[in-house]
Amino acid sequence: MYIDFYGLKELPFALTPDPRFIYFTPSHTEVMANLHYGIESGKGLIVVTGEVGTGKTTMLRWVMKRLDRTVMVAYIFNPRLSVTEFYQHLATLFDIQNWETKSDLLFELGKVLDARHSRGLRTVLIVDEAHGLSPQVLEEIRLLCNFESDTAKQLQIVLTGQPELRDVLNYPELRQLKQRVALRCEIKALPNVEEVAQYISSRLKVAGARDADIFSPGAVDYIFRCTAGIPRSINNLCDNAMLNGFAASEPIISKAMIQEVAETFDVLPRIAKVEEREAPARIFPAASRAELWSIGNSNGNGKHREPADEPSEFVRISPEPEADIIFHEHSRYDSETSIDELGAAFRHSGLGRGNNGQSL
Numbered sequence: 001m002y003i004d005f006y007g008l009k010e011l012p013f014a015l016t017p018d019p020r021f022i023y024f025t026p027s028h029t030e031v032m033a034n035l036h037y038g039i040e041s042g043k044g045l046i047v048v049t050g051e052v053g054t055g056k057t058t059m060l061r062w063v064m065k066r067l068d069r070t071v072m073v074a075y076i077f078n079p080r081l082s083v084t085e086f087y088q089h090l091a092t093l094f095d096i097q098n099w100e101t102k103s104d105l106l107f108e109l110g111k112v113l114d115a116r117h118s119r120g121l122r123t124v125l126i127v128d129e130a131h132g133l134s135p136q137v138l139e140e141i142r143l144l145c146n147f148e149s150d151t152a153k154q155l156q157i158v159l160t161g162q163p164e165l166r167d168v169l170n171y172p173e174l175r176q177l178k179q180r181v182a183l184r185c186e187i188k189a190l191p192n193v194e195e196v197a198q199y200i201s202s203r204l205k206v207a208g209a210r211d212a213d214i215f216s217p218g219a220v221d222y223i224f225r226c227t228a229g230i231p232r233s234i235n236n237l238c239d240n241a242m243l244n245g246f247a248a249s250e251p252i253i254s255k256a257m258i259q260e261v262a263e264t265f266d267v268l269p270r271i272a273k274v275e276e277r278e279a280p281a282r283i284f285p286a287a288s289r290a291e292l293w294s295i296g297n298s299n300g301n302g303k304h305r306e307p308a309d310e311p312s313e314f315v316r317i318s319p320e321p322e323a324d325i326i327f328h329e330h331s332r333y334d335s336e337t338s339i340d341e342l343g344a345a346f347r348h349s350g351l352g353r354g355n356n357g358q359s360l
Contacts, residue, residue, distance in 0.1 A: 002246035009208030013239035017058035027188040043182040044153040048160040050187035053232025079132030113154040124156045131161035142177040190229030218255035225269040
């Protein structure tokens with residue numbers, strides 16, 4: 001393996017959604033700040049979209065690990081469900097056992113939600129890959145939005161998925177669901193080669209690299225052209241290029257090595273090479289965000305708010321039992337950024353609430 005050869009402590013470009021490696025572009029920062037705002041302010045239905053590989057699942061896990069212990073998160077990532085299977089999932093997630101019909105289940109679920117709400121606790125259902133849900137299941141989700149008191153939603157729902165989710169919500173039969181969307185966010189790819197370079201450098205540093213200049217400028221430029229700034233595609237090219245570099249005893253990854261990997265994976269340049277590039281947007285790389293976010297950590301009334309002693313309660317169902325380690329591990333990540341610091345950086349950046357986060 002190339003870890004020792006390049007002076008690393010772990011793989012820097014694994015395809016798993018590890019929140020420790022999260023990289024804060026303006027798009028990520030805005031979406032995460034808006035998502036946290038939506039949950040904290042009690043929005044009933046939130047929709048987050050983004051292209052394949054832009055980091056939606058990683059972002060969700062980062063935000064969920066920073067919700068306080070008063071929030072219970074029920075997480076479903078398998079969209080290929082029938083209505084019956086969807087309700088079976090809900091019953092498992094909320095530990096509802098004594099039910100036979102949909103009416104029974106909804107009655108028991110209502111009691112659970114009402115009890116939590118009366119104690120000042122919040123409940124969030126997150127459905128990942130929601131673009132794959134059938135219109136029938138989405139209609140059932142609309143009905144779940146009806147769990148509410150006179151003043152607040154008892155069940156908040158977050159739908160995340162590819163851009164096709166927007167098209168699905170435009171189906172005529174789902175117009176009532178679309179009308180219930182309280183907040184929309186869109187996560188975007190890295191927009192230029194400068195941010196791709198800093199993304200690569202950030203992941204190398206998190207993985208333990210002392211020298212993050214392992215990829216030549218020409219290699220980084222070609223990576224951007226082949227991937228159009230999609231993080232998952234960047235990871236795949238970089239990982240395989242470092243493996244080839246280790247096999248060839250090459251300490252620096254060259255453009256030619258990236259071209260070889262790109263040809264192997266049949267990845268042609270998607271962006272033409274340009275001599276003059278636009279100035280990079282303001283970014284928040286992992287290596288320096290502690291300094292950037294020292295500007296404040298307040299709860300909005302001028303008082304300092306300490307992070308929760310424990311993460312929020314997590315409930316999930318998954319066909320991959322080994323993945324439970326990610327959700328039930330209570331250790332702190334290397335990146336200690338709090339939600340308040342993220343919000344402070346977002347406000348300080350002057351980005352405001354642009355097209356990426358729209359309150360409807």
